[in-house]
Amino acid sequence: xxxxxxxxxxxxxxxxxxxxxxxxxxxxxxxxxxxxxxxxxxxxxxxxxxxxxxxxxxxxxxxxxxxxxxxxxxxxxxxxxxxxxxxxxxxxxxxxxxxxxxxxxxxxxxxxxxxxxxxxxxxxxxxxxxxxxxxxxxxxxxxxxxxxxxxxxxxxxxxxxxxxxxxxxxxxxxxxxxxxxxxxxxxxxxxxxxxxxxxxxxxxxxxxxxxxxx
Amino acid sequence: xxxxxxxxxxxxxxxxxxxxxxxxxxxxxxxxxxxxxxxxxxxxxxxxxxxxxxxxxxxxxxxxxxxxxxxxxxxxxxxxxxxxxxxxxxxxxxxxxxxxxxxxxxxxxxxxxxxxxxxxxxxxxxxxxxxxxxxxxxxxxxxxxxxxxxxxxxxxxxxxxxxxxxxxxxxxxxxxxxxxxxxxxxxxxxxxxxxxxxxxxxxxxxxxxxxxxxxxxxxxxxxxxxxxxxxxxxxxxxxxxxxxxxxxxxxxxxxxxxxxxxxxxxxxxxxxxxxxxxxxxxxxxxxxxxxxxxxxxxxxxxxxxxxxxxxxxxxxxxxxxxxxxxxxxxxxxxxxxxxxxxxxxxxxx
Numbered sequence: 001x002x003x004x005x006x007x008x009x010x011x012x013x014x015x016x017x018x019x020x021x022x023x024x025x026x027x028x029x030x031x032x033x034x035x036x037x038x039x040x041x042x043x044x045x046x047x048x049x050x051x052x053x054x055x056x057x058x059x060x061x062x063x064x065x066x067x068x069x070x071x072x073x074x075x076x077x078x079x080x081x082x083x084x085x086x087x088x089x090x091x092x093x094x095x096x097x098x099x100x101x102x103x104x105x106x107x108x109x110x111x112x113x114x115x116x117x118x119x120x121x122x123x124x125x126x127x128x129x130x131x132x133x134x135x136x137x138x139x140x141x142x143x144x145x146x147x148x149x150x151x152x153x154x155x156x157x158x159x160x161x162x163x164x165x166x167x168x169x170x171x172x173x174x175x176x177x178x179x180x181x182x183x184x185x186x187x188x189x190x191x192x193x194x195x196x197x198x199x200x201x202x203x204x205x206x207x208x209x210x211x212x213x214x
Numbered sequence: 215x216x217x218x219x220x221x222x223x224x225x226x227x228x229x230x231x232x233x234x235x236x237x238x239x240x241x242x243x244x245x246x247x248x249x250x251x252x253x254x255x256x257x258x259x260x261x262x263x264x265x266x267x268x269x270x271x272x273x274x275x276x277x278x279x280x281x282x283x284x285x286x287x288x289x290x291x292x293x294x295x296x297x298x299x300x301x302x303x304x305x306x307x308x309x310x311x312x313x314x315x316x317x318x319x320x321x322x323x324x325x326x327x328x329x330x331x332x333x334x335x336x337x338x339x340x341x342x343x344x345x346x347x348x349x350x351x352x353x354x355x356x357x358x359x360x361x362x363x364x365x366x367x368x369x370x371x372x373x374x375x376x377x378x379x380x381x382x383x384x385x386x387x388x389x390x391x392x393x394x395x396x397x398x399x400x401x402x403x404x405x406x407x408x409x410x411x412x413x414x415x416x417x418x419x420x421x422x423x424x425x426x427x428x429x430x431x432x433x434x435x436x437x438x439x440x441x442x443x444x445x446x447x448x449x450x451x452x453x454x455x456x457x458x459x460x461x462x463x464x465x466x467x468x469x470x471x472x473x474x475x476x477x478x479x480x481x482x483x484x485x486x487x488x489x490x491x492x493x494x495x496x497x498x499x500x501x502x503x504x505x506x507x508x509x510x511x512x513x514x515x516x517x518x519x520x521x522x523x524x525x526x527x528x529x530x531x532x533x534x535x536x537x538x539x540x541x542x543x544x545x546x547x548x549x550x551x552x553x554x555x556x557x558x559x560x561x562x563x
Contacts, residue, residue: 110296110298110299110300111302114296114300114302115313116265117263117265117289117294118289118290118314118362119287119289119314119317120286120313121286124317129302133302133303207346208303208305208348211345211346211348211349
């Protein structure tokens with residue numbers, strides 16, 4: 001297997017475009033995943049009996065093979081990016097819902113009680129006390145979901161929405177390993193960079209977790 | 215003033231937490247609710263800010279049935295200090311203290327300047343405001359808890375075992391601070407504890423609860439100690455309740471005589487006539503002085519009894535506010551006076 005290094009400088013535009021597509025599909029999925037997971041998790045956390053049901057449902061979604069899920073969505077959304085985003089969103093739920101519920105579990109009862117006792121209404125307590133304190137665990141979920149989505153976008157090549165995954169497909173079809181290597185390397189790089197950005201965001205958003213003790 | 219009228223609380227699991235409670239908590243005073251765990255004292259406290267609603271009966275705050283107020287509005291007007299401070303770990307100390315002012319819509323700047331002022335009031339350095347709660351010691355965290363409860367200057371303060379998790383030395387400091395603050399602020403304070411010594415130290419009135427949510431006795435500390443209503447209260451007050459009673463009276467008014475001269479024991483003084491220790495005339499000239507703990511008029515009769523036993527001469531050295539010797543009082547005098555204090559407390563009750 002030889003790599004044709006000359007291919008790279010000639011295809012910077014294409015690589016940039018595919019990377020941007022890839023990232024935007026993955027991030028959209030994580031964004032919509034959070035939009036769905038947060039309320040679901042809050043409800044599952046508040047009403048204990050619903051917890052098993054909600055977590056079970058997100059687990060079941062996760063067990064559907066990704067290709068099958070894209071195919072199932074085809075009649076509804078067609079060969080569009082929407083299909084890819086909807087499919088991947090469904091997969092992010094398993095970590096996002098679970099981590100949000102577990103994050104809310106880590107909120108000290110005293111902090112929640114103090115907020116209520118000082119006259120904060122439930123929604124205010126949720127946004128100003130519970131979610132901020134659950135943030136480290138939620139962010140851990142967001143990191144997993146993001147890396148997972150970045151890898152799943154390639155699978156959506158099957159419906160022509162694979163981002164960098166398009167490079168593997170082309171590489172295999174044309175028996176041109178350089179493309180496969182380029183696709184793998186860029187996907188990996190993208191995942192690493194995205195994770196590093198999230199770690200930084202979390203560090204900045206949770207100053208209380210890394211200040212020295214008394 | 216807070217008034218409980220035949221208040222009953224039964225939880226859904228069938229346990230009765232509070233049984234037909236009628237109790238008044240007078241304005242500007244500290245009412246201590248005391249009892250072993252499961253006696254309903256915390257439930258009683260939590261009914262005042264509607265963290266728990268009663269099954270039946272009424273609770274009035276300044277004459278108004280609290281069930282008629284919106285719970286959140288009611289709570290913003292009542293300071294609340296809980297065990298282990300209950301501070302928000304993700305907010306700086308300053309923002310913790312500013313919580314209620316922000317809820318009341320004061321605006322960030324005004325809320326923070328009020329918070330900074332309160333940190334000073336409770337004896338914390340200004341730079342503590344920028345820290346996070348876990349960066350402070352347990353005692354400092356409790357001070358922040360008190361500052362946070364006082365932030366919006368509520369007339370009522372609820373304190374649920376606020377000093378339970380700190381070591382005894384710090385606890386005594388915090389108790390002193392609370393009494394000092396209360397002298398200026400005159401809040402209506404309801405204070406829950408299982409520590410009878412804390413109750414005697416802080417309470418203007420003490421309400422003793424028994425398991426099952428029964429109020430057994432509510433009285434001023436001296437009356438409670440001198441005349442416990444029944445064996446349960448007497449047991450709860452403990453075998454040293456006579457001595458505890460002495461902690462409520464001071465040395466003021468107890469006669470004093472001149473320091474002894476020429477006998478075996480002499481009181482060594484420094485150049486400013488402050489006591490240094492007891493000199494033993496029978497011992498070698500260079501042997502060390504035995505310790506003396508000189509007392510002021512404001513010190514308790516209990517500390518005088520203690521010192522009269524500890525003093526080798528059987529004499530208690532008395533000093534003025536500057537620590538200068540004013541005289542000595544003999545052991546027998548102190549014990550007679552202590553006995554009389556006990557009898558008169560019982561008679562007054």
